[in-house]
Amino acid sequence: MTIDSLVRPNIKALKPYRAARHDHVSGVLLDANENSFGSALSFEGLELNRYPDPYQLELRSKLGLLYGVQSENVFLGVGSDEAIDLLIRIFCEPASDSILVIEPTYGMYRVAAGINNVAVRSVLLTDDFQIDLPATLKALKPRTKIVFCCSPNNPTANVLRREDILTLCNQANALVVVDEAYLDFADSPSLADRVGSVSNLVVLRTLSKAWGLAGIRLGCAIADPDIISLMLKIKAPYNINALTSAEASKALENRALIKRTTAAIVAERGRLYGALRTIPYIRQVYPSDANFLLIRCDDASVVYSRLAQKGIIVRDRSSEPKLANCLRITVGTPEQNDLLIKAMKELTP
Ligand SMILES: Cc1ncc(COP(=O)(O)O)c(C=O)c1O
Numbered sequence: 110m111t112i113d114s115l116v117r118p119n120i121k122a123l124k125p126y127r128a129a130r131h132d133h134v135s136g137v138l139l140d141a142n143e144n145s146f147g148s149a150l151s152f153e154g155l156e157l158n159r160y161p162d163p164y165q166l167e168l169r170s171k172l173g174l175l176y177g178v179q180s181e182n183v184f185l186g187v188g189s190d191e192a193i194d195l196l197i198r199i200f201c202e203p204a205s206d207s208i209l210v211i212e213p214t215y216g217m218y219r220v221a222a223g224i225n226n227v228a229v230r231s232v233l234l235t236d237d238f239q240i241d242l243p244a245t246l247k248a249l250k251p252r253t254k255i256v257f258c259c260s261p262n263n264p265t266a267n268v269l270r271r272e273d274i275l276t277l278c279n280q281a282n283a284l285v286v287v288d289e290a291y292l293d294f295a296d297s298p299s300l301a302d303r304v305g306s307v308s309n310l311v312v313l314r315t316l317s318k319a320w321g322l323a324g325i326r327l328g329c330a331i332a333d334p335d336i337i338s339l340m341l342k343i344k345a346p347y348n349i350n351a352l353t354s355a356e357a358s359k360a361l362e363n364r365a366l367i368k369r370t371t372a373a374i375v376a377e378r379g380r381l382y383g384a385l386r387t388i389p390y391i392r393q394v395y396p397s398d399a400n401f402l403l404i405r406c407d408d409a410s411v412v413y414s415r416l417a418q419k420g421i422i423v424r425d426r427s428s429e430p431k432l433a434n435c436l437r438i439t440v441g442t443p444e445q446n447d448l449l450i451k452a453m454k455e456l457t458p
Contacts, residue, residue, distance in 0.1 A: 110282045112308055112335050115254055120199050120343060128346035130160045152352060161351040164341075168354050171361050172329050176301045176314060182331050184340040185349050189290060189313040189328030192340065193257075194221045196311065196330070199339050200254040200284055201227040209248055209256045211240060213264060213429035215288060218257040233430055238265040238395075240273040246280055255284045260300075261291040264426045264437040266397035268297045275300075278307045284336075286311045290328075293319030293371050294378070295398035301331045308333045318400060319371045322360060325353040374400050378440045384450045385438075390457075392434075401439045409434040412456060419452045 113121070129141035139145070141160055148158040170180035186192040201208060203226035210218045212231050222229045232248040235241045240258065249256070256277055260269035278285045287300050289312055301312045315328035327349065330340060378397055385394045385404055390412070393405040403426070406412045413425045413436060424437040441449065 110309065112284075112333065115200050115282075115284060115309075116339060117199065117202050120339065123342065125342045126346055128160065128163055131163050131346070134162065153355065155351050155355055157351060159351075160347050161349060161354060163346045165349050165354060168349070168358055169329075171358060172314075175361060175364075176299065176312075176329075176331055178301055178304060178331050181334040182301075182304055182337060184330040184332070184337045184344075186328050186330065186340075186344070187348050188317060188323075188326045189288065189315040189330070190217055190221070191344075191348065192311075192313055192328060192330040193217055193286070193288075194224070195340050195343060196255060196284065196286060197221050197225050197227055199343060201225060202252075203227055206252045206254045207250065209245070209253050209283070211245060211256070211258060213262075213426070213432050214257065214259045215263045215290075234262070234265065236431070238262060238267050238431075240269055240277070242273055242276060245277065249281050249283060251282070253281075253283050255286055256281055257286050257288065259288040259290075261289075261295050261398040263291065263399070264401070264403055264424070264429070264432070264435070266291075266395055266399045266401060266403050266437075268292075268295050268398045271297070271300065275303065275307070278303075278310050281309070284309050284311060286313060288313045290315045290318055291399035291401075293367075294375055294400045297398065304332050308335075311336060316357060316360070319374075320360060320367055321370070322357065325356050327353050327357050374440050377443060377446055378402065380443075381438070381440055381446050381450070384446075385453065388453055391453075401437050403432075403435055403437050405433075405435050407434065409436050412436060412453070415456050416449075416452055421449055421452050 144158045150157055165185050169183040173180040173183045207228035207230050208222045209230045211234055219229050230248055232245050258269055258274050289299055292299055304310055311330050311332040313330055317323035382394055385391055390407045391404050395403040409425055409427045426432045426435045426437050
């Protein structure tokens, strides 16, 4: 299998838009119909009247350093959600190709496919929320172009077995996208170290979780340079704005701080896990490799609404396959977790 054989013919043939800033970033810039007089906003010396760098070379190399890959292995997106959408658009022919999701999992894979009129095939995780390899391999059809694996998986919170993902990469005539949005909270290595040797593997990372930067919208795809080139070819020319880029660059200097807050979240996760396990109407608290816990209650909808009445909002995942009566709870600050534990102990559904 070659990646080229999976790409939609119209994407291969596409002549990408060439924006002004692809060609010039300095000089007397009268080429992009920007406002030469300046902007209504000044922010830390940034030239906000100018379109931002379409290639994002500096930031891509910084994220490459963070994730242990070269800058040509890195695509930057408006959150990893943008990468999910672009991958579907590159590889899946509307009304004819499909993606495969391993459910219950993050809902955007299904939605992004739906928006693009791409069919969704689905297979269930095993009862211990791992990949059911025989069922997953069987569910792959000739027109299945992408398999999405979320590890740690949202909402089940566990890391998927690395060997299973690599077996999928090896056996599937499709792209295997491993969404590692929550990996910073896990004690497991990233699969990013395999993109050099596994040509159909794409790893997604995001600054929205451990880095606490959901508001600036920055995520990345890590893959073989051929896949990255295709993503760069079809993205909107200026997808990453100048403010996001500048703030992300600064944030990346704070690695030690992020390590400390991640450790604090993991410690709170352990405390919350212990406390929730003592509550009689909670039947199960699942182990977590992420910044949230999945719990199974006697009656999740009652717990959900009673907590909401007290102003504590969690996510009801009960309608997902295998997750009857399950709630997903994000680990909060120690104070927020105290409030949650107190409220949950007081509930007698
Ligand atoms: C598994 C998973 N992937 C991706 C995302 C979206 O990340 P981003 O903010 O980078 O778009 C989320 C957000 O909740 C998520 O749970």
